[in-house]
Amino acid sequence: MDIRRIESEDVAAVAELIRRNFDEVMIKYHSVPILEQFKNHSTAVNIWEQMTWKEIFVAEANDDIVATGALADFGENGAPKYSISNFFVKPELHRQGIGRSLFNYLLEVCKTKKVRDLHVPSSRNGLKFYKKMGFVPDNEQKDLAEEITWMTLKLE
Template identity: 60%
Template sequence: MKIREIRKDDIELVWELIRRNFDEVMINHHSKEIVEKFKEHNKPERLKEQMKWKEIYVVKKDNEIISTGAIANFGDNDSPKYSISNFFVKPELHGQGIGRLMFNHLLISIKKKDIEKLHVPSSRTGLGFYKRMGFVEDEVQPDKKDEIIWMTIELS
């Protein structure tokens, strides 16, 4: 397996990976309207725009993209809020360590930024994974209506 930065010619394959997770996995734990809302946020044209401000990576195995994950600053330069974003593994490969591989890659990249906390807006389906990685649920949950659970891990 190889991890590398996303390229424009990966966008359609990454979109298919993300779409499958929404349609096959997340739909079992989230309302249809939330799944559709987040699918809209991750369509190919939006992913292309996100490439300008997120660090987006893919995991490839046998020339196939099997995972994606990103680091995004949802804050600003004065008050950064670095977060994991667009974190997905091909549905039939869940539970095989690919998510951990991607997470460790993102963690190495984030530690180079010398920040103290990393956040993740987790779906209900990702909650257990992020807890195993060391994240804890934040006391304040601003996105409850979007069925998102904000979590944080201390890096220092």
């Protein structure tokens, strides 16, 4: 498996991979209105736009994109706040170590940036994975109404 930065010709495949996760996996954990909101923020057009301000990566096996994940800086006034974003594995390939490999790759990128705290807005179905990776739920939860749990991993 190879992990690399997203390229323009990957956008449609990444958008489809994300859509499949919403329709096949997340529907079991989230309400329909919330899923529709998630979908509206994850179209190919949105991914194109996000390529300008997020570091988006894809994992590829046999010339097929099998996973995607991004790092985004949501900080303000020169104070970075790095977060994992759009982290998805093809539904039929869950529990095969692909997510862990991509996550470890993102951790290496964080180390080059000297990131101290890594954040993630976790979907309900992602909580178990992120807890396994060492994240803990934040004390303050601003997005519970949107069925999101913010979590943090201390890297230093």
